[in-house]
Amino acid sequence: xxxxxxxxxxxxxxxxxxxxxxxxxxxxxxxxxxxxxxxxxxxxxxxxxxxxxxxxxxxxxxxxxxxxxxxxxxxxxxxxxxxxxxxxxxxxxxxxxxxxxxxxxxxxxxxxxxxxxxxxxxxxxxxxxxxxxxxxxxxxxxxxxxxxxxxxxxxxxxxxxxxxxxxxxxxxxxxxxxxx
Amino acid sequence: xxxxxxxxxxxxxxxxxxxxxxxxxxxxxxxxxxxxxxxxxxxxxxxxxxxxxxxxxxxxxxxxxxxxxxxxxxxxxxxxxxxxxxxxxxxxxxxxxxxxxxxxxxxxxxxxxxxxxxxxxxxxxxxxxxxxxxxxxxxxxxxxxxxxxxxxxxxxxxxxxxxxxxxxxxxxxxxxxxxxxxxxxxxxxxxxxxxxxxxxxxxxxxxxxxxxxxxxxxxxxxxxxxxxxxxxxxxxxxxxxxxxxxxxxxxxxxxxxxxxxxxxxxxxxxxxxxxxxxxxxxxxxxxxxxxxxxxxxxxxxxxxxxxxxxxxxxxxxxxxxxxxxxxxxxxxxxxxxxxxxxxxxxxxxxxxxxxxxxxxxxxxxxxxxxxxxxxxxxxxxxxxxxxxxxxxxxxxxxxxxxxxxxx
Numbered sequence: 001x002x003x004x005x006x007x008x009x010x011x012x013x014x015x016x017x018x019x020x021x022x023x024x025x026x027x028x029x030x031x032x033x034x035x036x037x038x039x040x041x042x043x044x045x046x047x048x049x050x051x052x053x054x055x056x057x058x059x060x061x062x063x064x065x066x067x068x069x070x071x072x073x074x075x076x077x078x079x080x081x082x083x084x085x086x087x088x089x090x091x092x093x094x095x096x097x098x099x100x101x102x103x104x105x106x107x108x109x110x111x112x113x114x115x116x117x118x119x120x121x122x123x124x125x126x127x128x129x130x131x132x133x134x135x136x137x138x139x140x141x142x143x144x145x146x147x148x149x150x151x152x153x154x155x156x157x158x159x160x161x162x163x164x165x166x167x168x169x170x171x172x173x174x175x176x177x178x179x180x
Numbered sequence: 181x182x183x184x185x186x187x188x189x190x191x192x193x194x195x196x197x198x199x200x201x202x203x204x205x206x207x208x209x210x211x212x213x214x215x216x217x218x219x220x221x222x223x224x225x226x227x228x229x230x231x232x233x234x235x236x237x238x239x240x241x242x243x244x245x246x247x248x249x250x251x252x253x254x255x256x257x258x259x260x261x262x263x264x265x266x267x268x269x270x271x272x273x274x275x276x277x278x279x280x281x282x283x284x285x286x287x288x289x290x291x292x293x294x295x296x297x298x299x300x301x302x303x304x305x306x307x308x309x310x311x312x313x314x315x316x317x318x319x320x321x322x323x324x325x326x327x328x329x330x331x332x333x334x335x336x337x338x339x340x341x342x343x344x345x346x347x348x349x350x351x352x353x354x355x356x357x358x359x360x361x362x363x364x365x366x367x368x369x370x371x372x373x374x375x376x377x378x379x380x381x382x383x384x385x386x387x388x389x390x391x392x393x394x395x396x397x398x399x400x401x402x403x404x405x406x407x408x409x410x411x412x413x414x415x416x417x418x419x420x421x422x423x424x425x426x427x428x429x430x431x432x433x434x435x436x437x438x439x440x441x442x443x444x445x446x447x448x449x450x451x452x453x454x455x456x457x458x459x460x461x462x463x464x465x466x467x468x469x470x471x472x473x474x475x476x477x478x479x480x481x482x483x484x485x486x487x488x489x490x491x492x493x494x495x496x497x498x499x500x501x502x503x504x505x506x507x508x509x510x511x512x513x514x515x516x517x518x519x520x521x522x523x524x525x526x527x528x529x530x531x532x533x534x535x536x537x538x539x540x541x542x543x544x545x546x547x548x549x550x551x552x553x554x555x556x557x558x559x560x561x562x563x564x565x566x567x568x569x570x571x572x573x574x575x576x577x578x579x580x581x582x583x584x585x586x587x
Contacts, residue, residue, distance in 0.1 A: 008512065016552075018496040019489075020559035025232045027564060029571075029581035032236045 036124075044161065047121040052104045054122045055097050056164035057137040060154050062116040064092045064146035068108035076101035077108060077117075082143065091143035099125055100133035114149060120161040122168055135167045206298040210287040218437035219249035225440075225491045231583060232495045244586050253430060261426040264327055271325035276424070276431035278318025283435040285311040286442050291365050293455045293476035294465040304365035305353050308446060309346070312401065315435065316342040319410065319420045322432070326423035334419025337502065338403060338410035344509040345400040345407075351517030352394035355387055355524045356380055356450040369454030370462045377546035381451035384531075386523030388545055391451040393517045395489075398443040400509070403436065404490060406497040407505060444486035448479060452486075455479040 035043050047053070055077075069077045080094035108117050125133060138144055147154075185194055185202045223238065223246060230237030238245035263272065289304040291297040301307050316339055323335015357363055359380055360371040372379050381391040400407035411419030421432045448454055455475035457465060465471040500508065531538035564579070571579040 015493075015497065016556055017559060019492060020556055021563050022232045022492055022496045023556070023560045024564040025234065026228065026583045027581065028231075028234065028567075028579050029575075029577070030231065030236045031234045034236065034239075 044121045044123070044165070047123075050119075051121045051123075052106050052119045053161075054099050054120055054125060054135070054164050054168065055102060055104075055108070055117060056120050056122075056135070056161070056167070057095050057097070057117045058157055058163065059092065059095060059116065059137055059144050060157060061114045061147045062092060062095065062144070063114055063149060064090060064144075065113065067111040067113065068117050071107045071111040073105065073107065074101050074103060081146075090146055092138055092146055093143050094136070094140070095138040095144075096134050096136045098134050100130050114147060116147070118160060120164045122161055122164045125168065135164065137163065137167070206288075207284075210298060211284060214284060214287060214438040214441070215434070217441050218434050219253070221437045221440050221487065222249045222252075222433075225437075225494075228488070228491050229495050232492070239586075256425075256430045257427050259426040261428065262423075264423040266327035267423070268325035268327070271321045272423075273428075275318045275322035275325060276428045278321060279315050279435045280318075280431050282311055282314030282316075282318060283438050283442065285314065289365050290442065290445050291369065291449065291454065291479070293479060294366075294462075294472045296472065296476060297366060300364055300366045303363045305357065305368065305446075305450070306363050308365075309350060309353065312442075313342070313346065315439075322424065323420040326420070328423050330417045330422045331420050334410045334416045334422065337416075338420060341403075341407060341409060341505060342401055344506065345397045345513075348393050348397040348509065348513040348517045349401060351514070351521055352390040352397065353446075353450055354521055355390040358521070358524055358528065359383060359387070365449050365454075368449055369456060372453040372456055374453065374456040374458035374460060376453070377542045379451060379453040382542050382546040382549060384524060384527040384541065385545060386520045386527060387451070388549065389516055390520040390524065391447070393513050393520060394447055394451065395486075396508070397513055398447065399490065399493065400505070402439040402443050404440075405494040406500050408499060409502055409505060440487050440490060441483065444483045444490060445479075447486055448482045452482050454482075 033039060033043075039046075044053075064079065064081045066079045066081070069075075069079045076098040078094065078096045078098075079092065082091045082093050083089070084091070104119070106119060109115075109119055112118075127133060185198050226248070227237040227245075238248035241247045241251045263269075286308050288298045289301050289307050291300070319338045319342075320335045323331045323333075323338070326332070356368055360368045362368065362371075368380075376382060380387050382388065399405075403410050409419075410416075411421065416422070421429055424432060455465070455478055456462070457471060457474055457478055460471055465475055531541065568579045
């Protein structure tokens, strides 16, 4: 009989305590981050340094060694090089990354001897056309002279993230992200 | 509504089409109210639930996400009306109508203020309790005709639950009927006073017990958490409405949200003084339009406060197991409800409503209730304070975020 009333008292006090806890949460600040429009600065700028976002290539320090292409487990990187038979000069004629296939494992970044290929904090890649997610860092018809690791690095390299951001803006002209 | 007909038709016999027009008009108004309430309640509940989980809730569709429920409704209406293989064609189609009729029929006897009632039936609460049972018929039909084991389990659980919990609901309402000496909802309200200590919930400890029993049993009858076994997502997909889609599904959920108002309104009518305004007599309330309007606000305020409690309970307590649910009903609620009925009777005989001791004890019960609410507030502040200092040190901003502040 005492157990019976104890149970009633226990459940009543436990429910009351539970109601007090949930009621107190109504007055607390929600921890939600309301991306993309209700935050102080773009999320891309506040993400941590080592965030593995969409890949970008600074072709001015690319040696054209194709280590990234070889190490990519899904083969989403394509590096095309040409060789002038007379002068024995090599050129990079294409460097494309299919961001739709990329799984952000970062093996290419590990393999790159010069740090030309790198992760950015860009992540917004919504599109209506998957083909737009092929990011061509060496435009069609241009030839880039590979970088010599012994040389001084060229001045005025693009800051991390800016190249990918520029590509993503071109790739998604019809989305809100592109407009921003 | 009948008063309106009388005013229009004058004295003497009333032509039948006046009655029909009045019935159609009140049905339209009640349906409009029920739809608006159900939609807004779903939005408000999602917002409250979100805040209790440290989220912000729907805030995209329309201003502050207010039109989220319209978007959901339109989406569901435009969906394909699917029928599961091997379903019972007639029962499957007819089940939502039962649920809908059981829900909307209840509104007929629910008052909104002194004059605002569709029909002040002299069997008011009995009618309400009776027609609510139509819902269980619809749920069983839906569960049975779906030809799905989840739906069948949901329907059977719901039947067991609602039939069991009708008893404590009936006993709790019986206390009120004893106190009033009448079944009509308006007479129940008129028998109570405007001041909180003159409400039936404060009449005696037994009436207070009946109030608590009613609240718990009404939660179970409305299939609300912690008694949502019939539609337990983690066990039964969606229970009896697993196989429903499109508009039929809307009807089930519409009834569930509208039921939020119904259960709270019945509790307000029976235990919390309904539309009674403090210091204003019943006759005065009936006589002046502005008192009627104020009474409507008072009634809505009390009911919405209860709706908030019901929503909060949903996000506070975990779901009961089936045997626990049955034990709560048969081992606890029903004996307590019987004690409440007998106690109320004894109290009425020994301490009449107007006796000095009766008044004093009403005040004591009221103070005890206030003390309980004070305890709740104290514990709320304590749990908040326990985390506030840590939060502001770690996050660099205050933990305080007022509930009315929009995200």
